[in-house]
Amino acid sequence: MSALLALLAGAGAGAYGFRTARRLRPARRYLVGALLGTLGAVVVSVLTGGCAYSPEVDAAQHILGIAVAGGIGLAVASGTSVVLASAKGGRDAGSIGSDIRTGTYRLGWWWPWALLLPTIVILVVFLYVPAVQTFTLSTKLVRLGAPRQIEVCLANFSELLTPNPWILVILPLIAVGVMWGLGLWKRRASLGSMSLTAATALQPFGIVVLLLALYYMFNGGPRGYRGIYVNTLVVSAGTVAGGMILGLAVAYLAFQKVRGMTVYRTLLIWPYAVSPPVAGILFFMMFDPTAGIIQHLFELVGVTFPNYREDVFLARFAVIAASTWKILGYNVLFYLAGLQNVPGDQIEASVLDGASAWQRFRYVVTPSLAPITFFLLITNLTYAFFEVYGTIDYLTRGAPAGKTSVAIYEIIRVGVENRDIGRGAAQSVLLFLAVIGLTVWQFKQSESRITYGGGG
């Protein structure tokens, strides 16, 4: 039953993923897509022995198995579609290479491959092989030094999710439905109408629904992922928002022509040279309830500053503050560079039109920084997801009661410290999917909002 559903999911997702292959007629296009998707789902099912569909495992694994089949189908079909399009030099080949697709190498077809070989070898050895191994390990119970390994299929994943199968089926459908509906509404609404304004205003609601759906899909128990999910959302959002807003503010101030500005600018970049654990140690010492300077300052005015390691809000605040401080220099650096490229004539024009300082900043400076902001958004998110481990390890070690343990911290705690490699790998896969999802979403969002100057 669930094996059949998995094949259907693979077929459906494949058809959807292949829908943009323009060279084929629609009917044939969907047929090919469905076949590709089914093929992908079948190959994966055979490789795993169809373990996710066996009657012995719980319902959550069946649902996950179907979802995996769908995902594979989508990936295979859309992958094929992209490869076909670029091989034939179609319009989907990507905007950068499309103008210069007619170049040839005089030395022969093998010459470009020879030039690429070092890169390919490094990518395969250090990226693709470990990635495949991570996926394999995530379906096992593995410990270093153990005489054997045990296949657990998708149990490492399903234990992170709620055991209620209905929630697992219905909530993602609702979330996708709401997001799709809102998108459709926005596209159909006529320009300048009230309807469009409302649709635009309601767009973020789709994200909220998705985040809420995920919250309820994760298990709230000790082995579940709900706590980690909330921590990661709070800490990443805080770090990225704090780091970028403060970075822009500081860069804008440092950009003003004051005496000794080169010195200021150089000094502002320094925190970036500090490694994350050191940032953690610095804030650990500053906020220390016994010997910290913060405690001392509060005592001077007669207030006892609570122990941040026992208070959820303060602990998260300390982690966000330390991570923000550490990345601030990087953001300032790029924003300073960006500010130098804000067109002077536009500023001048806005001054002549009587724009206030805030209006200049809001309507002239900020939009022209959009490409840099987008770049920083991605690098900051990567930082918040992957590099805060050292800071947290020295600042709170996940305390109080695991409330500052974010995804990457938990992966290392489970996979390395507890040597539970399979579970660590499963969480890595989850983080990998989250980052892929976020990146795709960001690119979709930014396509319409960012101009890189020129013809835009």
Add this chain to the structure above:
Amino acid sequence: MRYKSWFALFVVFALVFAACGDSTDETTPDDGGTDVTAVPGTVTTIDIWIAFADGPRLTYTEERAAEFNSAHSDYNVAVTAFDSYNTVFEQAQLALEGGNPPEIIHFFEAATQEALDTVDADGNPIFKSVTEAIGGRTEILGEPVILDDVVSAARNYYTVDGEFYSMPWNTSSAIMFVNQDILDAAGVAEIPKTWADVDAACEKIMAIADAPKGCITWPNHSWFVEQTLGQEGELLANNDNGRDGRATEVYLDSDGMVAYFEWWKSLDDLGYYIYTGVQRDWDGTNTAFQAQEVGMLIYSSSDTTVITETGTENGFNVVAAPMPYNGDVPYEGNLIGGATLWLRNGLDTVTEDGALAFMNFFSNPANAAEWHKITGYIPITEAAVQLLKDEGFYDESPNSLVASDQLAAAADTPAARGALLGNFVAIRDVITAAAEDMLVNDIDPKQRLTEANAEAQQLLDEYNSLFGG
């Protein structure tokens, strides 16, 4: 223009360095030369990985290694330091999997079961029993063998199936340090012995005019929980704490466990217990005691010397006393803590003898006594105890005797010997997480321990399915 490009270059370098700075592990121990055969004139390297990166302990180890090297010119003992037991355990397992593993590895007591169970890629055990390797010899390369003289508490803990697998080195027990000045000010005549005594003393301490922030603290470390179970005569696992066959069941929700957690929570609720908010927080609790924010500190005897001396420097008297116990049940005994030196399997005779000779030299009576003096770890052999007594050391430093006395008073029962468990490190994490949850989020101890027990049971089951049978 030129300035700009130099600046750009500088920025690129700064970014590269910042990126490089993220790598966490800088310790790359060099090759141990495991295949050296007995060729005259060659020097055999013996790598030893230890979990002490702090000043005095690392210095002590390096000095002993240097002494050994100058006495045995054909050997070179090379010390590599890691900053915690967990790290050395992790790194050693990774090295055994596919690196250059050291000849001697410093493993903590909780890793005993896993050290015994772990196999290499060919399915052979990774460690060799030191008893077997010594093979009844009384001296190796001129160094007298001390294994038979090891004090009973350490012997009892590390003897598995009647065999001593690893060479004891640093062995401690949990004891209590009190700030005698605060106790005097509060009018506490006698140092608390039982939990009820602690309650009464805390009431007095918190009532004094210039009361400290709290009364008592100890690190939220599972080791103190295990000590308490030993005192109460309560087992942590079935099959006599895993000493009469592999442990297959854990008892995290036993009456003794619940009683301890309830007492702990009551101290916290009353504001007597200070929780630093960090699990396994040795530094924070010690700092609170030294800053006189608490009157009493339950801690490892391993730091007896430094705690006593620092207290004197901070202007108060530190007195050591046995760890308080549950007065409602008969006292059975405290257990040891610390770590031992494990000998890697599959070494050639020359290297193995060198490693064994160093291990025995390292804890010979004079060295063991010196180690005891600078740290507070118990003197590991009877000869070392005798040497210290003859010197009159305990007349000057009575605090140093407390741990040895406490261990000597312990009954030789499964509960007081301590548990041997698979996946013990992760199970310890489950225990500390439960304690933290109880303290910070105000959760009912019994309910939280029931949850923790299920979690720990799963960890043990999984471990046994991978290693057992």
